[in-house]
Amino acid sequence: MAVLALCAALSLALGARSIPPSTVVDALFGDAHGRDAIVVRGLRLPRTVIGLAVGAALGVAGAVAQGITRNPLASPTTLGINAGAGFAVVVAIYAFGLTRPIEYVWFAFAGAAAATLFALALARRAGDIDPVRLALGGTVLQLVLLSWTSAVMLASQRTLDEARFWLAGSLSERSLHVLYPVLPTLGVGLLLAFAVTPALNTLALGDDSAQALGVPVARIRLAGAVAVALLAGSAVAVAGPIAFIGLAAPHLVRPILGGDHRFLVPGCLLAGPILLLSADVLGRVVIRPSELEVGIVSAFLGAPLLALLARKVAR
Template sequence: MVNSGVLLAAVAGLAGVALLSLRIGSVSLSTTEVITAFTNFEGTNAHLIVRSLRLPRTIIGIGVGAALAVAGVTAQAVTRNALASPGVLGINSGAAFGVVTAVFVLGIASPSDYLWFAFAGALGAVIVVFAIASVGPGGVTPVKLALAGVVLTALLSAWISFVLIFDQRTLDEVRFWLAGSLAGRDLGVFLQVLPFLAIGLVIGLAMGRTLNAVSLGEDVAAGLGQNVALVRAVATVVVVLLAGAGVAAAGPIGFVGLAVPHMARLMVGADHRWLLPVSAVAGPTLLLAADVIGRVIARPSEIQVGIVTAIIGGPVLIHLVRSRKLAEL
């Protein structure tokens, strides 16, 4: 009952932040104007702002936030590493590498073309990380996975920086996307990634019991009847689908997949049957809140949401690690 109440409260919080996302911007609107934009559309400036600009932005924020948060929970469970996330494991950097390389080499110029290259980069990053982590005695371990992800992220980031420094066209094309933003994103691009995002969320949310077993360790999970290799493979596919879709839709946004699972654990504990759905709601709440903050503090301009999540997520994660033993997270 307690966890049910937490989930309902999280949903209510998301609804409140979504309303703020529809109301707040360079032009502030009333709640009545937002509601009538849907119930009695008259084509006024306020109604056009809500339906043409802020609604797509809010929808994309909800989808991307849920994807990154569930990907983070899944990555942390399957690697048994409290600091694992799509960013730490190199998946976000892999997706960014795929897009930047495609723009540089192939000259693609439409965000709608980013999707497949983001997925290819994310999948390639996962393969390389697992290949590196499998070298040496003991095979793949949580620590080796994290270290391999950090190494790969550094290498891919170096390549991205090299391209952006020496190719002005690529820099002009992707610099806004690389900052991680919900502003100016096209719903058409989001609809392209939506099937992959939906599949990843459905499978991820259904893995609660399985992730509970795997997070106890491979031997215990095998003793409970779990096929650890299969679970790890399915979880990897889920993380790639969710992270790839999120990066393709909004660019690489950090800290959501890392910080949100820890916040959710403080609310519902380590039971993944509750941790996954609460994270799926808390993720978009954090992302939309960061987006609203970015609109407010730099009016009439705004700060990209990827920058705000880094500013918010860093101190929050430090506080969580300092206030509780890392092993308990």
């Protein structure tokens, strides 16, 4: 919790121009009205709050995705959810001429939900959801949707110009009005994720063992997939497709809290925002006065992590 508070404080204080901590405190709790106070209250505070919500959603979604698939490399990205949201937004920009993030929200969420349903349909076998087929189907779906997204963007220069910033994944230029519409789905996703958390430990023993212990495997896996869709869809709708946060958060928490999902999932609720806000702050200061989108920073840092994880799993 202290690390998360530190990351939030840095997010409020650092940017194209650093603001002293005393000024940040006065802007939040006092009656400061200068330029720095306007920046803190009007730009950095909404950005930090959105980072906390999106990071928590991605962290928990990653933990649940790895639990229901029994695959340590599973995440909302590998299940095709991010790609589904991105494709829906690009099509909406192409067809309806959308220009603002708040206009993308429901299209992104609808695309994420459709991608999840399609991945579940691909994974069904004999009335059950096969975790291996779920991961493979999501990966195939992701590749197909990414190619379709590229095709639509190349067909229209206007669509390319509008979509490429959102597709990079960013917390900048986001107001809390973008977050408000997805708060209900975000809350339901968190409740559902914590509801299935105890059963994920039994699911890790294998489907046969879980069924022998009385766990309704198919329903738990379906509920977990719905939770991942709600959480990842909400996050992508607000901030765009941000990779590796959902993958990295569980692996950051496991060495500290162990593999028990009753502790792992709450740990990811904190680790996700820590990773996301850290990447966002790094993107702001590394090329001052410009900045790198958080999606680019997380991908740059996450690619080596993915290679190390893949090598560890192979061993």
